[in-house]
Amino acid sequence: MVPRCATAWPLLLIAAPTLAGQPDAPASADAVEQLREAIGAGPGSLDHLVDAPFARVPLTRADAEKARSLVWEAHADRIRRDRAEExxxxxxxxxxxxxxxxxxxxxxxxxxxxxxxxxxxxxxxxxxxxxxxxxxxxxxxxxxxxxxxxxxxxxxxxxxxxxxxxxxxxxxxxxxxxxxxxxxxxxxxxxxxxxxxxxxxxxxxxxxxxxxxxxxxxxxxxxxxxxxxxxxxxxxxxxxxxxxxxxxxxxxxxxxxxxxxxxxxxxxxxxxxxxxxxxxxxxxxxxxxxxxxxxxQFSRNPVPQTVIWEQTGTPHERSYWLAVPPEDATLGSIVVATRDGQEIHLTEAEGVSTLLIRLDDRMADLDRPISVSIGGEPLFEGIAPRTIATLLRTLAGRGDPGLLFDAEVAVTIPDSGTNPARRRGG
Missing domain, CATH: 3.40.50.1820 (Alpha/Beta hydrolase fold, catalytic domain)
Known part of the structure; x- marks a missing residue:
């Protein structure tokens, strides 16, 4: 039997959720099973799975944990196979x-x-x-x-x-x-x-x-x-x-x-x-x-309540639970973000057009809506769906289980004329 993932991705029929982004349990379970089959099809990079239809299916909390374990073990197997010589x-x-x-x-x-x-x-x-x-x-x-x-x-x-x-x-x-x-x-x-x-x-x-x-x-x-x-x-x-x-x-x-x-x-x-x-x-x-x-005497908290991210020396595309598209990874930019339960508050955002906010159930209840605001002005409110694609994207290039996230929200930062945080000088 040829695994479903070996050649072409199947068409998924997903039941409409009651609230946009909320998971449908059968579709969620099927997505994890397809991930398992894809990993079992043979060794190799996980990167290509990001674009698979099943990788975009919203997951339940339990299925997200299963997917996290599968993704991490596949990554660890690849490191053991490909990098032991280093x-x-x-x-x-x-x-x-x-x-x-x-x-x-x-x-x-x-x-x-x-x-x-x-x-x-x-x-x-x-x-x-x-x-x-x-x-x-x-x-x-x-x-x-x-x-x-x-x-x-x-x-x-x-x-x-x-x-x-x-x-x-x-x-x-x-x-x-x-x-x-x-x-x-x-x-x-x-x-x-x-x-x-x-x-x-x-x-x-x-x-x-x-x-x-x-x-x-x-x-x-x-x-x-x-x-x-x-x-x-x-x-x-x-x-x-x-x-x-x-x-x-x-x-x-x-x-x-x-x-x-x-x-x-x-x-x-x-x-x-x-x-x-x-x-x-x-x-x-x-x-x-x-x-x-x-x-x-200190241990890292990979999901601190507040992140201050000022790009210096060599720009990066991510820090803790914040990220930017490659074109926004520029020196001199700064983002200050604080999370409080279901709410994310930005108090500074300079030199950034699009901000990616990564989330998981350590940080908020992803079965409930989350909100993102800047200077008190709303930028997003809704469900942040857990997906395999986000797990894979946050694994790539880091290989750090503490910085592996299930969900991602992209927000557009207003320009300096309409950004309340900027008008107040941060």
Whole structure:
């Protein structure tokens, strides 16, 4: 018998729901069965299933959970089949670039999975041998009570070696692999770095905020980056009081003050720890290691109540439960969104034409209408249907079970003349 999905998608006869977007139970169950058959038809990418008719069928809550499990297991099988060699060889590739890495396990693996500490070396614009030495030093610079301590070697020898655009892609792929192949807990992934690695923490922590449980910057320079997107990422900042090269010491104090002000205005966010080591220069005699147990007390919340998403450095198409079409992923744009039960409130939306709001039953009751507003003005009200297509889209390129969503609502952001949030200055 040839599976129904092997050649052509069948015509589905779906009973009309009582409210637009609400699931019809028989059609929902049939969609999940067709997904099961499609996955069983043979190994391969799940991407092509996004356009299957069954992928657009609204699902019941129970069927959405079944679909989620099927999609995740198929993804994990593909990672185990196609990417195990990347971990065995200890290298991630991106085009012509390669990022070797080493890792050490500490302690016993918890039931929830290993913690992961990604530790970036210093160096920068220097001969390869200099950065090689820095990498060797970083491999043993810190220890943790529990977790995988991983030290990558930067793919280039440029001054900005840890915050070029390929780093985002390589770190994303590395984390995706380790979740499946090493049993890493995606809610306990930490970022840290020293000197040029600290530069990278300043840059990567905000622009990949939804990946991190916490981050720690040691002896680096921010190069003017905004830290508004760190609302849900506890951030440790340490520098020597006499580390005056590039004004690292004075800039660190200024960024500490900035985090103080952000937390004072928003006590629910911007957890931070700042330590200036008076009398010390660029080397802090390993006293900065206190940041690792400080970070380890935090776990990521993949669906925080409030998301502040400011695009800096390298633009991304998504952050937590927000996303934009590729053409709207532009530097300088900012969205501030808060969810409250069935309601989503936008208080800032600059540089974005279309905003995608991802949802699941962790966040709201998707059997009831949800509403989206900006500055008090309605943008959407209705059912956000759970679909296999949304599960597949949110899986692609992330491979993170915490960032897998069932439903998606697209809203058009009014231009500056009619956007209430913009008229009030956010």
């Amino acid at each position: 971990i065995q060889r200890r290298v991630i590739e991106d085009g012509e670039l390669a990022m070797p890495f080493s890792f050490t396990r500490f302690g016993e693996k918890p039931d929830r999975g290993w913690s992961l500490f990604i530790s970036m070396h210093g160096g920068g614009h220097a001969p390869a041998r200099v950065n090689d030495r820095q990498w060797e030093n970083q491999k043993t610079l810190y220890e943790v009570e529990e977790g995988i301590y991983l030290a990558p070697r930067a793919p280039t020898n440029t001054w900005n070696l840890w915050h070029e655009p390929h780093i985002d892609r390589m770190f994303g792929r590395l984390i995706e692999n380790l979740i499946v192949l090493e049993g890493v807990d995606p809610d306990r992934v930490y970022l840290l770095g020293y000197s040029a690695g600290g530069d990278g923490v300043y840059q990567l922590a905000p622009r990949m905020a939804d990946r991190w449980a916490a981050a720690a910057m040691m002896a680096g320079h921010p190069n003017g980056v905004s830290v508004r997107s760190l609302r849900n990422v506890p951030f440790a900042l340490q520098v020597g009081g006499d580390d005056s090269a590039y004004n690292r010491n004075t800039v660190a104090r200024a960024y500490g003050d900035r985090l103080d002000a952000l937390q004072a205005a928003d006590p629910g966010g911007y957890e931070h720890f700042v330590k200036i080591y008076e009398g010390k220069g660029h080397w802090m005699d390993r006293e900065d290691r206190v940041a690792l147990p400080w970070m380890a």
